[in-house]
Amino acid sequence: MAGTLDPAERTGIVRDSLGVGIATGVYGTSFGAVSVAAGLDVWQTCVLSLLMFTGASQFALVGVVASGGAPLSGALTALMLGTRNTLYGLRLAPLLGYAGWRRAAAAHLVIDESTAMSVARGSRPAARLGFLVTGGSVFVLWNLATLVGAVAGTVIGDPRDYGLDAAVGAAFLALLWPRLDTLRNRLVAVAAAAVAVGAVPLTAAGVPVLVAAGVALLVGALRPRGAASPGPEVGP
Amino acid sequence: MSVWAAVLVAGVGCYLLKLAGLSVPARVLDRPVVSRVADLIPVALLAALVAVQVVGDGQRLVADARLVGLGAAVVLLLLRAPFLLVVFGSALVAALARLLT
Numbered sequence: 001m002a003g004t005l006d007p008a009e010r011t012g013i014v015r016d017s018l019g020v021g022i023a024t025g026v027y028g029t030s031f032g033a034v035s036v037a038a039g040l041d042v043w044q045t046c047v048l049s050l051l052m053f054t055g056a057s058q059f060a061l062v063g064v065v066a067s068g069g070a071p072l073s074g075a076l077t078a079l080m081l082g083t084r085n086t087l088y089g090l091r092l093a094p095l096l097g098y099a100g101w102r103r104a105a106a107a108h109l110v111i112d113e114s115t116a117m118s119v120a121r122g123s124r125p126a127a128r129l130g131f132l133v134t135g136g137s138v139f140v141l142w143n144l145a146t147l148v149g150a151v152a153g154t155v156i157g158d159p160r161d162y163g164l165d166a167a168v169g170a171a172f173l174a175l176l177w178p179r180l181d182t183l184r185n186r187l188v189a190v191a192a193a194a195v196a197v198g199a200v201p202l203t204a205a206g207v208p209v210l211v212a213a214g215v216a217l218l219v220g221a222l223r224p225r226g227a228a229s230p231g232p233e234v235g236p
Numbered sequence: 237m238s239v240w241a242a243v244l245v246a247g248v249g250c251y252l253l254k255l256a257g258l259s260v261p262a263r264v265l266d267r268p269v270v271s272r273v274a275d276l277i278p279v280a281l282l283a284a285l286v287a288v289q290v291v292g293d294g295q296r297l298v299a300d301a302r303l304v305g306l307g308a309a310v311v312l313l314l315l316r317a318p319f320l321l322v323v324f325g326s327a328l329v330a331a332l333a334r335l336l337t
Contacts, residue, residue, distance in 0.1 A: 023318065023319075024319075026320060027319045027320050027323070029320070030319075030320060030323040030324065039239075040239060040243075044239060044240060044243050047243055047244070047247065048243055048247060051243070051244070051247030051248065051250075051251070052243075052246060052247040052250045052251075053250075053251075054250055054254075056278065056282065057246065057250050059285075060281065060285060061242060061243070061246055063285055063288075063289055064285075065239060065242075066289075067288055067289060067292050067293075067294070068293075068294045070237065071237045071238060071239050071241065071242035072237040072242060074242055074246070075237065075241075075242040075245055075246035075249075076246075077281060077285070078246040078249075078250065079246055079249045079250065079253070080277055080281055081277070081278055081281055081282075082246075082249065082250035082253045082254075083253055083274055083277060084274055084275075084277070084278050085250070085253055085254045085257060086253045086254065086256050086257035086260075086274070087257060087271060087274045088254075088257060089254055089255070089256065089257015089258040089259075090257045090260070091257075092257070092258065093257065093258045093259075096258075098258065103255075103258050103259065104255065106258065107251065107254040107255035107257075107258050107259075108251060108254065110254040110257060110258065160334070161331060161334070162327055162328075162331050163301065163305055163326070163327035163328060163329065163330030163331035163332075163333075163334065164327050165289075165302060165330070166290070166301060166302040166304075166305025166306065166326050166327055166329075166330030166331075167305070167323045167324065167326055167327035167330075168289045169285075169286050169289035169290040169302060169305065169306050169309070169326070170305060170306065170308075170309035170322055170323050170325075170326030170327070171319075171322075171323050172282050172285040172286045172289060173282075173286050173306065173309050173310070173313065173322075174309065174313060174319050174322045174323065175278075175282055176278075176279065176282035176283055176286060177313050179278060179279050179282070180279075184276075185275075185276070185279045188276050188279050188280055188283070189279050189280070189282075189283035190283070191280075192279070192280035192281070192283040192284045192287075193283040193284055193286060193287035194287075195284070196283075196284035196285075196287045196288050197287045197288070197291060197292075197297065200288060200291075200292045200295060200296070200297055201295055201296065201297065203295075204295070205292070205294055205295065208284060208288055208292070209281060209284040209285055209288055211284075212280050212281065212283070212284030213277055213280050213281050213284070215280050216273060216276035216277045216279065216280035216281070217273055217276075217277075219276055220269060220272040220273030220275075220276045220277075221269060221273065
C-alpha cells in the first residue's frame with residue numbers, strides 16, 4: 001500500500017497537514033489556561049489532553065465544572081460531544097483500512113482535523129498520510145501547548161482579571177461557528193441556547209446543557225425522511 | 237463523582253467512541269436519523285455551552301463583562317480571525333470591560 005504516492009503529492013499532503021496541525025495544536029494553550037481557571041489542576045488538565053484528546057469535549061468538561069456543575073454533568077456533556085468522532089470513524093474506516101493494534105492506535109487520533117485532512121484524499125496511502133501527519137502533529141503540539149497554558153494559568157493569579165472566564169464562551173462559539181452553515185443548524189443553535197438559559201434557574205448547574213441536547217435529539221428524530229438536506233437557504 | 241473520576245471516565249469513554257467508529261460495520265450506525273442527530277448534537281451542545289458560560293453563574297443569570305467578551309468574539313469571527321485570536325481577544329476585551337466598570 002505504501003510507496004504509491006508521487007513525491008510532489010506526498011510533500012503537498014505533509015505540508016498541508018503540518019499547517020493544520022500547528023494551527024490547531026497551539027490553541028491547546030487556551031485549553032490549558034481555561035482549564036486551570038476552571039479549577040482543575042495541571043495534572044488533570046494534561047491528562048484530559050492526553051487521554052480524551054478531542055478539544056470540544058475537553059472544553060465542555062472544564063466549562064461545566066467552571067460554571068459550578070457536577071463533574072458527572074461535565075463528563076456526560078463531554079461524552080455526548082465525543083459521539084461525532086464515532087461518525088468520523090465510520091467514514092474513515094474504509095479509507096484507512098487499519099486492523100488490530102494499528103486500528104487501536106489510530107482511533108486515538110480520530111478528531112475533526114485529522115478527519116478533514118484525510119477524507120478528501122483519492123487513495124489509501126494519501127488518506128493515511130494526511131490522517132497520521134495531521135493527527136500526530138496536533139497530538140504532540142496540543143499536549144505541549146496544554147502544559148504551557150496550564151502552567152501559565154497557575155501563575156497569573158485571578159483568571160477573571162484576564163477575562164479568562166469570558167474566553168470559555170468565545171472558545172465554544174468559535175467551535176460552533178463553522179457548523180452554523182445551514183438554516184436548520186442555526187435554528188437548532190438558537191433553540192438550544194434559549195432552552196439552556198431558561199433551564200439555568202430551574203436546574204443544577206451543568207444540567208441545562210444536557211437538557212438542550214434534547215433539542216437536537218427531538219429535531220433529529222422528528223424531522224420527516226428526506227428533510228436531511230434543508231430546503232432553499234435564506235440569507236448568507 | 238470527583239473531578240479525577242470525571243476526567244478518567246470521560247477520557248476513556250471518548251476514546252472508545254472513536255474506536256467504535258473505526259470498528260463497527262458502517263451499516264449499523266449509518267442511518268439518516270443517526271447521522272442527523274449526530275450532526276445536530278454538537279450544534280445544540282455548543283450553543284447551550286456558549287449561552288450558559290456567558291450569562292450563567294451557578295443557578296443565576298447575570299449580564300457582566302463576559303457578554304462584552306462574547307460580542308468581541310462575534311466580531312472577530314465575522315472578520316475570520318483564527319481561533320486563538322478569537323479566544324484571547326475576547327478575554328482581553330472582557331478584562332478591559334471589567335477594568336473600566
